[in-house]
Amino acid sequence: MTSQPTPTQAGNAPGRPGEPGGGLQAGLKNRHLSMIAIGGVIGAGLFVGSSSGIATAGPGILLSYALVGTLVVLVMRMLGEMSAANPTSGSFSAHADRALGRWAGFSIGWLYWFFWVVVLAVEATAGAKILSGWVPAVPQWGWALIVMIVLTATNLVSVGSYGEFEFWFAGIKVVAIGAFIVVGALAVFGVLPGVHSDKASLDNLTGHGGFLPHGPGAILTGVLLVVFSFMGSEIATLAAGESEDPQRAVTKSTNSIIWRIAVFYLGSIFVVVSLLPWNDPSIKDKGSYVAALDSLGIAHAGQIMNVIVLTSVLSCLNSGLYTASRMAFSLGQRGDAPKAFARTTSRGVPMAAIVASVVFGFVAVFFNYKFPDSVFLFLVNSSGAVALFVWLVICFSQLRMRKIIQRETPEKLLVKMWLYPYLTWATAALIVFVLGYMLTDTEHDGRETVLLSLLVAAVVLVIAVVKERIAGNRTAAPTEAPADKVSVG
Numbered sequence: 001m002t003s004q005p006t007p008t009q010a011g012n013a014p015g016r017p018g019e020p021g022g023g024l025q026a027g028l029k030n031r032h033l034s035m036i037a038i039g040g041v042i043g044a045g046l047f048v049g050s051s052s053g054i055a056t057a058g059p060g061i062l063l064s065y066a067l068v069g070t071l072v073v074l075v076m077r078m079l080g081e082m083s084a085a086n087p088t089s090g091s092f093s094a095h096a097d098r099a100l101g102r103w104a105g106f107s108i109g110w111l112y113w114f115f116w117v118v119v120l121a122v123e124a125t126a127g128a129k130i131l132s133g134w135v136p137a138v139p140q141w142g143w144a145l146i147v148m149i150v151l152t153a154t155n156l157v158s159v160g161s162y163g164e165f166e167f168w169f170a171g172i173k174v175v176a177i178g179a180f181i182v183v184g185a186l187a188v189f190g191v192l193p194g195v196h197s198d199k200a201s202l203d204n205l206t207g208h209g210g211f212l213p214h215g216p217g218a219i220l221t222g223v224l225l226v227v228f229s230f231m232g233s234e235i236a237t238l239a240a241g242e243s244e245d246p247q248r249a250v251t252k253s254t255n256s257i258i259w260r261i262a263v264f265y266l267g268s269i270f271v272v273v274s275l276l277p278w279n280d281p282s283i284k285d286k287g288s289y290v291a292a293l294d295s296l297g298i299a300h301a302g303q304i305m306n307v308i309v310l311t312s313v314l315s316c317l318n319s320g321l322y323t324a325s326r327m328a329f330s331l332g333q334r335g336d337a338p339k340a341f342a343r344t345t346s347r348g349v350p351m352a353a354i355v356a357s358v359v360f361g362f363v364a365v366f367f368n369y370k371f372p373d374s375v376f377l378f379l380v381n382s383s384g385a386v387a388l389f390v391w392l393v394i395c396f397s398q399l400r401m402r403k404i405i406q407r408e409t410p411e412k413l414l415v416k417m418w419l420y421p422y423l424t425w426a427t428a429a430l431i432v433f434v435l436g437y438m439l440t441d442t443e444h445d446g447r448e449t450v451l452l453s454l455l456v457a458a459v460v461l462v463i464a465v466v467k468e469r470i471a472g473n474r475t476a477a478p479t480e481a482p483a484d485k486v487s488v489g
Contacts, residue, residue: 024089024329025159025348028243032163037236037253039170039315042177042264045229047309048126050269051288056444057222058213058278059205064222065269069261071434072230074427075391078398078417080254083237085405085412087246090330091238092394097334099400100393106336106464108393109327111457115231115386116324117357118379120317121364124148127313130306144365151318152358155325158347159242162322169315176308177268180289184271187296199295200275208277220437224446227434230265231387233257235319238326242348247414254415321357328353336467378452381445385438385453388431395428 028036053061082095090097090105093112097105128143138146154161186192187200205211212218236253240246268289275292276283282291286302293301329350332341340352367376399421405413417424438446 023344023348024242024326024350025344026242026244027159027348028163028239029160030244030249032160032167033236033239033243033249033253035167035170035174036163036239036319037249037256038260039166039173039319042170042173042312045226046265046268047289047305047312048287049225049229050272051283051291053222053225054269054273054278054288055284056214056225057218058209058211059273060212060214060216060219061222061226061278062266062269062273063219064226065265067219068223068227068230069265071227071391071427071430072233072261073258074418074423075394076233076254076257077415078424078427079234079237079394080250080415081413081417082394082398082401082405083240084247084250084254084415085401085409087237087240087243087250088330089238089241089326090333091234091241091327092390092397093327094330094334095401096393096397099397099404102334102336102468103461103464104393104397105334106331106467107457107460108390109331109336110460111383111386112390113324113327113331113357114456115383116320116327117360118364118383119320120148120324120358120361121368121376122380123313123317123320124361124365125368127310127317130310130313133306141365141369145362147314147317148358148362148365151314151321152354154318155321155354156349156351158349159322162318163239165318166315166322169311169318172311173308173315174264176311177264180293181263181267181271183296184268184275184292188271188274192296199277199280202274204274204277208279213278220434221441221444223434224438224441224444228384228387230261232316232319234390235323238323241326247412251415321354321361324357325350325354328357381449382452382456384449385435386457388435389453389457392428392431395424395431399424 050061053064057064079092079095083091086095088094090109093105093109095105096108124144124147125140127147128140131143131147132138132140135143151165154165183192188202190200237250240249240253243249272283272288272292276295280291280295282294285291286294287305289308290302290305293305298304328337328341329344331337332339332343332350332353338352341350341356343352344350364376364379367379398417402413402417402420435450438450441447
């Protein structure tokens with residue numbers, strides 16, 4: 001039985017490595033991939049958005065993070081299974097293309113690209129706000145422009161320069177959260193030298209109205225507030241296609257995601273709600289991590305956290321541009337985007353894909369400053385549920401792809417989804433449930449986010465179906481022509 005070439009093979013077909021059009025190159029080192037995998041689960045949303053989750057669910061927000069974390073672990077296990085067997089820059093989009101059909105790969109690929117170029121604008125604005133606070137002489141839009149240009153240049157140089165920047169960005173995030181957890185835990189147990197906090201205590205978990213002060217339903221509301229801060233866990237599988245040992249990189253990142261989520265998300269949030277009562281006004285006013293540091297009397301806590309948040313923003317921008325461009329490159333390879341997107345420079349950089357992604361990002365930044373409450377708000381809300389759509393497609397792709405791998409290349413089944421297919425179906429059902437619950441949420445814009453995201457998804461899906469039918473008609477036309485000719489004769 002002959003199978004179609006994998007996207008990785010197809011992408012490297014034109015030209016040779018080192019020549020223009022020679023495809024992506026293995027420019028990422030193992031240390032780059034390791035840090036990208038670790039830092040990928042630490043988004044700026046963890047620092048910025050956790051305060052609203054704590055205010056909504058109290059200490060019970062830990063259950064919200066645990067629920068979403070479990071969901072992400074299961075989805076990444078499925079993606080790891082497919083990506084270890086076939087590492088490619090298109091990741092889940094390429095797998096969906098093969099497992100479910102061209103319409104699926106096209107739709108989820110473009111939706112994912114759309115999500116990340118909108119994130120570029122959000123993060124550029126967030127970074128600009130911090131920088132303009134430090135250097136007010138430069139206007140906020142000027143800082144946004146500078147940040148975008150610098151990181152665009154970094155991505156255009158080579159994949160190695162992206163990997164190096166992300167290695168240090170992610171490294172700072174990891175060290176900062178690790179230090180926060182250690183210092184906070186010592187303070188909670190009253191053994192931090194030179195620091196005495198009258199608020200730090202494990203009693204904060206059950207006092208002040210109990211562990212679930214707003215009832216069990218607040219856990220699900222908390223899920224809606226924290227689910228999007230987990231987007232980025234899949235970046236390691238996209239980057240693996242440009243690494244020295246793709247299969248090893250995917251396997252390692254998949255197997256380590258459990259402790260990464262447990263430490264960085266659950267560990268740090270546990271420290272926050274133990275250091276301060278969940279209803280302390282400073283959590284909402286200053287942000288959860290700044291308020292926690294301030295409660296220990298650590299000097300310049302706000303500025304320290306601003307540096308860490310800025311690093312996270314730059315990391316997210318850097319990875320967002322990389323991820324969007326590689327998805328565009330993969331779409332170009334498969335004929336679902338302009339062919340120019342699939343062309344690379346002599347350094348293996350998809351220049352057209354990067355430029356197209358950053359141009360849309362610049363336009364979105366402009367909308368953020370000119371029409372923040374209309375056009376930009378629409379862009380943000382209409383991309384908000386894409387993470388859940390991606391995870392759902394990964395579930396259905398894995399159900400089909402497992403059978404394909406077992407039939408064609410069983411030796412490549414290095415990572416296996418647990419309790420297949422039952423746990424895959426259970427995960428898909430949980431994602432559908434979360435989407436359904438969001439439709440009932442009017443207080444936190446959950447309903448608007450899902451409806452607008454579904455609208456955009458429907459438009460992309462219609463384009464995919466029309467494109468596929470047109471392509472099918474073109475393929476059928478040459479075979480029909482000879483028959484007409486014979487009947488006339």
